[in-house]
Amino acid sequence: xxxxxxxxxxxxxxxxxxxxxxxxxxxxxxxxxxxxxxxxxxxxxxxxxxxxxxxxxxxxxxxxxxxxxxxxxxxxxxxxxxxxxxxxxxxxxxxxxxxxxxxxxxxxxxxxxxxxxxxxxxxxxxxxxxxxxxxxxxxxxxxxxxxxxxxxxxxx
Numbered sequence: 001x002x003x004x005x006x007x008x009x010x011x012x013x014x015x016x017x018x019x020x021x022x023x024x025x026x027x028x029x030x031x032x033x034x035x036x037x038x039x040x041x042x043x044x045x046x047x048x049x050x051x052x053x054x055x056x057x058x059x060x061x062x063x064x065x066x067x068x069x070x071x072x073x074x075x076x077x078x079x080x081x082x083x084x085x086x087x088x089x090x091x092x093x094x095x096x097x098x099x100x101x102x103x104x105x106x107x108x109x110x111x112x113x114x115x116x117x118x119x120x121x122x123x124x125x126x127x128x129x130x131x132x133x134x135x136x137x138x139x140x141x142x143x144x145x146x147x148x149x150x151x152x153x154x155x156x
Contacts, residue, residue, distance in 0.1 A: 012041040037082055041152070048086055048148040052099065053078050054140045065139040068105040072112040072142045079146050090120045092148040096128045099143040103132040109142060 015035040037050040055064050055071035056078070064070035083089050100109055109130075117125055126146070135143050 013038050015039070039086060044152050046086075046150045046152055048083070048088070048092075048146075048150070050079055050082055050146040050148070052136075052143045052145045053082070054135065054137075054143045056140075062137055062139045066141075068100075068108045068141045069112050071140065072109050073116065075142050075144050076113065076116045079144060083146075083148060086148075086150075088148060088150050090117070090122055090126075092150050093126045093146050094149050095147040096126050097145045098128060098130040099133040099135060100130065101133070101135050101141045105141060106130065 015038060035051065036053070037048055040047045040049065053075055055062060055074035057063050064074060079093075080090060083092070098109070098113075100106060133143075135141070
């Protein structure tokens with residue numbers, strides 16, 4: 001006698017997208033299997049997990065080749081647009097992981113990131129790690145992932 005299948009309880013999750021700024025990786029001509037981000041609903045809060053995001057446009061094309069400053073700015077604004085699609089902003093970001101194709105560009109990257117965080121009036125700043133890594137496309141110099149937490153009574 002087979003045991004009846006037991007239903008598994010799962011945490012509610014939904015993908016995050018903002019196709020006005022970024023298309024989904026699975027919509028690329030050469031499909032890539034990941035979501036731009038995930039929204040996870042817990043008891044008293046919602047967590048947003050933003051996938052590694054780079055300087056790509058709404059058609060999935062790399063932009064600003066060779067320009068670490070312009071790529072950093074576009075990457076941060078792409079993340080901002082994803083956060084806005086969930087009715088939140090950078091003030092709810094608690095952690096970032098930043099990847100640079102060449103760590104010798106850290107000062108340029110950090111100059112733009114600092115200016116962006118000042119424009120956003122962030123205080124405190126998110127926890128962060130920055131590492132040198134190979135990025136998925138050779139023309140991309142910066143990739144950033146982010147985690148945000150939102151009180152559930154404020155979340156959509």
